[in-house]
Amino acid sequence: MRHALSAAVLSLALGAGAALADTPKVVVELFTSQGCSSCPPADAMLRDLAQRDDVIALALHVDYWDYIGWADIFASPAFTERQKAYARAAGERMVYTPQMIIGGVDPVVGTRPMQVADLLRAHSEVARSVSLGLRATGDEVEITAEGEGDWADCIVQLVRYLPERTVEIDRGENAGRTLVYANVVTSWEVVGEWDGQGTFSLTVPRGDQPLAVIVQREGHGAILAAAALD
Numbered sequence: 001m002r003h004a005l006s007a008a009v010l011s012l013a014l015g016a017g018a019a020l021a022d023t024p025k026v027v028v029e030l031f032t033s034q035g036c037s038s039c040p041p042a043d044a045m046l047r048d049l050a051q052r053d054d055v056i057a058l059a060l061h062v063d064y065w066d067y068i069g070w071a072d073i074f075a076s077p078a079f080t081e082r083q084k085a086y087a088r089a090a091g092e093r094m095v096y097t098p099q100m101i102i103g104g105v106d107p108v109v110g111t112r113p114m115q116v117a118d119l120l121r122a123h124s125e126v127a128r129s130v131s132l133g134l135r136a137t138g139d140e141v142e143i144t145a146e147g148e149g150d151w152a153d154c155i156v157q158l159v160r161y162l163p164e165r166t167v168e169i170d171r172g173e174n175a176g177r178t179l180v181y182a183n184v185v186t187s188w189e190v191v192g193e194w195d196g197q198g199t200f201s202l203t204v205p206r207g208d209q210p211l212a213v214i215v216q217r218e219g220h221g222a223i224l225a226a227a228a229l230d
């Protein structure tokens with residue numbers, strides 16, 4: 001029942017126009033762990049979000065739960081550090097799971113669908129000063145961004161992820177459970193810097209996984225634009 005309610009709330013968050021192709025994408029980063037008993041509902045919510053055309057939902061598995069008996073097979077110290085960097089940017093001293101960061105600036109407990117829905121609505125209404133496009137040609141992807149602002153501290157990031165994975169967990173807080181994860185991030189790298197004026201263009205390898213490109217203020221600030229390629 002709780003999962004059904006979450007899906008219903010999130011599907012209605014932006015109204016009837018949410019699936020339009022030209023709707024700006026709202027990035028949702030979920031910091032989660034296979035060793036966290038509170039995380040499965042948030043993982044399920046992220047699976048719902050991953051089906052929406054107006055959201056880029058990404059699961060970043062952290063490693064600080066591994067000590068309790070189950071090492072998360074998707075965890076990376078880099079994702080733990082990204083979450084800590086968000087905390088530092090917000091003046092917080094601690095991190096936790098499940099946590100969602102929406103639009104690069106708004107943290108929320110990952111099991112609160114009403115708050116997530118409100119934040120998605122708010123971010124969808126923000127005017128965009130950066131337009132971003134991806135074009136696949138053979139083994140390459142061309143990234144093109146155009147802007148009208150002065151974003152001297154803007155970075156362009158390339159994210160690769162696995163669309164869905166099922167994991168049988170043998171130990172730890174989720175021992176005996178079989179969990180399904182969506183959009184599991186495998187790599188997150190900065191591929192360029194840009195001042196937000198004129199046109200930014202870069203070509204990257206296509207690779208064999210879906211990818212997303214995120215334009216964000218440096219220092220783990222607001223996400224200005226994002227696009228994904230299956």
